[in-house]
Amino acid sequence: MPKFVELLELKRELRDQLERKLTQRERNEALADSHSRREPRMCGLTVHPGRGCSLGCKYCYVEDMGIRGPPESYKLSGLQLVYAILSNTFFLPSEQGTMLAFGSITEPFLPGIRERTFEYLRAVSELLGNPTQISTKFYIGKEESRILGEIDPKLSVLVTIPCLSKAEVIEPYAPRPELRFQTIRNLRDESVHTSLFLRPIIPGVADLDGPKIIENAKSAGANGVVLGTLRVTPSILERLREAGIHELEELLTSKNIKRGRQVPIDTSSIKSSLRRVALRAGLRVFPAACSANMDSHSLGCYACSFGPCFGELPPIDPEDIREGLMSLGIAADVYVKGERLILRVRGGVRREKVAKYLVRAFARRMVSTMRT
Structure with missing residues (x-):
């Protein structure tokens, strides 16, 4: 187990090595990028292989963040990305360092973005070695699953499946749920740690579809399930109403809802019910996304109230x-x-x-x- 002092020195050494490989222009581009200064969330430092999404999910918050237009691949190269991350004051490298989370403002396996995703995953795995997680609702075939397992044998993958019966309305351009269950099978066939991401929990949908989703994920070989809260803005509420999801206002945890501000919906009773369903099915229930990442890397954590999670603490x-x-x-x-x-x-x-x-x-x- 490396010491804290040693990891800080490793960070300086890695950054110096990359500085010699990149041109001045490439370094300046990396330092101007938000990866070089963004504060980590509890799930880790978010990594963006692209911006925007074309799947049109009614619960998506990306447009509320001001990200509009067709999705596009991120401009930094893999080496530039790693240099930017190593320049981030809040980041610590190695498996004993900061968690990394891919997929927050795009679908990382969209055509035009997936190659950048593979490049970034390979770069952070080979040069940093941090606990890495990626979330997706796209179909990942057998060959891509093999490549992911080769790039990072400890990679944690979350496969998003929040609905069945209304999937065509709520997620109009996303791959069918059946294909996403196949994604779980493909990844597990390559021994990639893969969890069902039953998020967001949508009242009137998850309480009806959730048990079947959990059953199918278990049959597909999922390692566990993460049950995630629905967060809404005025525009998300409107889109869900148009999709036939009503009366969510009654479940708002705060009445101070306004443009750009995400307010959680109280789904605690549904979450508790689905948790029992998952446990009866023999599926592990991870209290948060980062918990699945810890399990994938056989690490322990007690950094928040959801813990302690799994292995021994350092x-x-x-x-x-x-x-x-x-x-x-x-x-x-x-x-x-x-x-x-x-x-x-x-x-x-x-x-x-x-x-x-x-x-x-x-x-x-x-x-x-x-x-x-």
């Missing part, structure tokens, strides 16, 4: 973390309280935030910070 040496932060110019006292780390950071908000993201990625524990 050992923690407060002095090692203190020295690592000091190498970044961040002075901090480090304390261990049960499975939680407490950082007392001297300096501004930026230093506190950097310390929290890096230590949480390394320690895989809840981290509390305070400034002094």
Whole structure:
């Protein structure tokens, strides 16, 4: 198990190596890209092989993010992407580092994007080795499944299937659910860790279709299931109403719904019911997408309230973390309280935030910070 100090040094070495391989123009393009500065989410640092989507799913939030027009492949090369990620202050390389999540603002296997997806997956696997996950609702054939398993034997794949009976209305241009179940079979035939992504849970749909979706995913060989919440904006509500999904307003967790702001729908009772169905079927229920990623890599995590997840947590040496932060110019006292780390950071908000993201990625524990 590498030390925190060692991973920070590895990050500097990897970045220096790529700096020598890229031209000044290529480096400048990478540093101007959002991958070089974006803050990770709990599921990890999102990686974008493309922008936009043509599948027209009624629950999609991409247009609400201002991403319109035909989908397009990302412009950075694989080496540029890795250089950008290594330039990100919040990122830590290696399997003991920051999780990576592909697929948040595009369908990564769309024609015109899939080649970039394969390029990016290969680059991060060969050069970084971080726990990587990709979500898709596209059909992945046997040969592509073989390539994915070859690129990253520990890759975590989430296959999105939220509906059956209304799929043609709710997901008009997406591959049929039957093809997505075949995707699970193809990936599992190549020993790729593959989970059903029953997300979003749409009231009036998931409660009816969910048990059959779970049964079919189990038959296809899925490792487990992630049950995900529906989040809506005014435009998503309108599109779902047009698709025959009504009365969602009554289940809003906040009445402060406005353009661009995603508000969760309360689906707790449906989620609990589907969880019982999955467990009876012998399917593992992952509490979050990142939990499936941890399982795929045989890692333990207790970085949020959903934990602890699966394997053993890495050992923690407060002095090692203190020295690592000091190498970044961040002075901090480090304390261990049960499975939680407490950082007392001297300096501004930026230093506190950097310390929290890096230590949480390394320690895989809840981290509390305070400034002094």
